[in-house]
Amino acid sequence: MSSNTSFRLSIQRLESLILEDYEKGRVIDRLELFMQPDSHIIEELIEKLFRVVFPGYFRDYTYRVYNLKNSISNLLEDIAYHLSSQVFIALRGMSDGAGTDERALRERSERITTDFIAMLPEIRSSVDMDLSAAFDGDPAAASREEVIISYPGLYATTVNRLAHALYGLQVPLIPRIMTEYAHGKTGIDIHPGASIGKYFFIDHGTGIVIGETTVIGNNVKIYQGVTIGAISTRGGQRLHGQKRHPTIEDNVTIYAGASILGGDTVIGHDSIIGSNAFITRSIEPGTRVSVSNRELQFRNGHTTEQRHPSNDDDTPEWCYII
């Protein structure tokens, strides 16, 4: 018997081992196909929605574009078809198959889809303000086009605005798949439940976490590595649905690496949170918070010196930033 034949026989014997393993009744053993939303289709939906939000910026390789009206018609019908199918699958999954009225679910999926598409102009208006916030706020931005095509912060924020709309329409699973896709692409982890005001700017963004019950006001800037999170999740599933994450009021800037934690924590309007600050209680409006005891040790040959950078420095530490 050749090596190749014996290898194939070994593999065939292992198949039954795997098939047996699927008979253990765990969640990972569910074998029905198409019972879950399809993450590939949802990722394609995000790309298609970006072509609606930013027409002309992201090329469409599927349609031949003769004129805009035709193109948008095709694109919206495609989005409507796939989105309502995926919403249907997600809703059916929630109802546990018990007493599901497929027709009612189908109609609900279609209503959600039309409600969502009707929200696109409002979402586009927010995205346009986010674009201004990014361009106005970043000296490295050479043009607004550069921001649209290449900034991960605007990408993640736009996906959040789309996913948050579906989250508000009570769609399970799909909004989270959307924001985790953006998280994978950008390193920016915004839960679809997080509510974000107008003129929002994320710079760089890698490592940002914004939790499910966060509420963010208008004109807020957030830099890389910032966590807006819960104080403790040791309660696990018992905390499900509770407000566990902070409220950030208008005109707040949060510099790189800061952590703001807790459902009762409110950062008052017009505050500035310095880099790496760790905050677990509310802050009055108009406050500048900085880490005050950052001491460094400098060794140079045999000399050792301690220095508080904040004491002998003209630059106010609260404005440190990327």
Next chain:
Amino acid sequence: MSSNTSFRLSIQRLESLILEDYEKGRVIDRLELFMQPDSHIIEELIEKLFRVVFPGYFRDYTYRVYNLKNSISNLLEDIAYHLSSQVFIALRGMSDGAGTDERALRERSERITTDFIAMLPEIRSSVDMDLSAAFDGDPAAASREEVIISYPGLYATTVNRLAHALYGLQVPLIPRIMTEYAHGKTGIDIHPGASIGKYFFIDHGTGIVIGETTVIGNNVKIYQGVTIGAISTRGGQRLHGQKRHPTIEDNVTIYAGASILGGDTVIGHDSIIGSNAFITRSIEPGTRVSVSNRELQFRNGHTTEQRHPSNDDDTPEWCYII
């Protein structure tokens, strides 16, 4: 001569410049094809393995699925064929071509492949416990299905379990390609050498680094931005193979941004490491470690105030978390 023609001529002249540059004998000048494992094929293998680990969750666009048995047969044979080919290439690359017995290498590749596939039920059992850990530990998780389809922590952990099995079977290169693929998708950098116990949970995850010789016990939770690393790698290649990374015992929680460093460092069981703690020595079992001198400065108009958050706060600081 038209612009276009002169452009083509310039490019053709540059080709010889590039070809000459390949004659310098550097590692980057190796021109043989198929001498290295193919990262695209390995990435596809990961996706195929996910369809075996979570049947029914990740759609298969390659096969038409008539029934599960056929589908799994096709999938496993496909995995076996590609994995054994890639393992063969990786092993041949290690042997430097000197005295390579191709047939022996081929048989060894097939043995490794069957050994690996035989380990899948055990890996699936670990993944099922990781799934429970994620669902139980995260109040934002709406369902176990959501965790399977969208959580980057479970994704990176599952890839580590698969890659660690191949690492244990002495496969070069491929396990690292697998975990770096997961690192790229999730921002979670777990070396395939790291050994991870049961019921492991990573939340959010961006920025996590877990080094090659790390050993992690059962029921451990790790949040975003945690480093489990080496104290100094100034020794470079001389440290290759030494235990350079910590041991984390059972029932330990490590909150966001903490760093635990050094090959002799042991975090005793049932300990909690607070957010941003920086630890380079062993910790007794049952210890709660927190950063104790986190002082903030608050400026509000003309008032400046220093405050130690940990002194006037009811919330024990060690439980801070996203």
Next chain:
Amino acid sequence: MSSNTSFRLSIQRLESLILEDYEKGRVIDRLELFMQPDSHIIEELIEKLFRVVFPGYFRDYTYRVYNLKNSISNLLEDIAYHLSSQVFIALRGMSDGAGTDERALRERSERITTDFIAMLPEIRSSVDMDLSAAFDGDPAAASREEVIISYPGLYATTVNRLAHALYGLQVPLIPRIMTEYAHGKTGIDIHPGASIGKYFFIDHGTGIVIGETTVIGNNVKIYQGVTIGAISTRGGQRLHGQKRHPTIEDNVTIYAGASILGGDTVIGHDSIIGSNAFITRSIEPGTRVSVSNRELQFRNGHTTEQRHPSNDDDTPEWCYII
């Protein structure tokens, strides 16, 4: 009227809502196609350039490779064609359509493309040194091949070297699309304007930010989570083009999580910046900087203890590292 028909009618009605929304004259309402560089084509260009930089390492699924000379010819002509087209589009976008001489733009695009391709041997020479720096500096590296195929630091650095060459040739937009693609894949955010010396090594890398006007010398090592950034960008667009980011001299190591900020900040040669240090002013050559007041609190049952890890520890804190 069936549900399906009414659904399609609703969607068709919404189309006109979307089309109206495009008539508001905002930057997001530009409908012309092909007015912007195509990020998909640019991402493919990066992959093709990697096949030129590392021949034999990244398989080419487009061409059938009969021999190297043919393959490189095809690849370079393909790169030249697509790159010059994209550069043309980017340059035309900058000139605002006013008085554009298409032929002059075309010739300029072709000249830039040939200049860029002529720089590839020099870029390859830098990449070869970066490869040595990564292999020499990382005890986890099993081979140079592993570094080429799987290290995100080398990937991001190579993309920066390619993008920085185009940036130096005054190409708008495209260099930033290239580095943001690498940022998305690796979590390493290096602006194409940043200038990086020889023998550069990034380990792990997730969360690194290196700003536009940064200058980095030779033999520099940077770990995950390091920011080399601006002190304040409150000036927004008024700061465009100014030197806002530090200068790092030769032989400097910057450990995980450190921040170095400000356009006047110079880190003198042969310095070591410890993990999590926060630096906003210049450092003399040969200095080791560490965070000196890192105090931890340990609670164990009823015992509470404060401890300065740097006071009772043999390991010099400045060498902490992943």
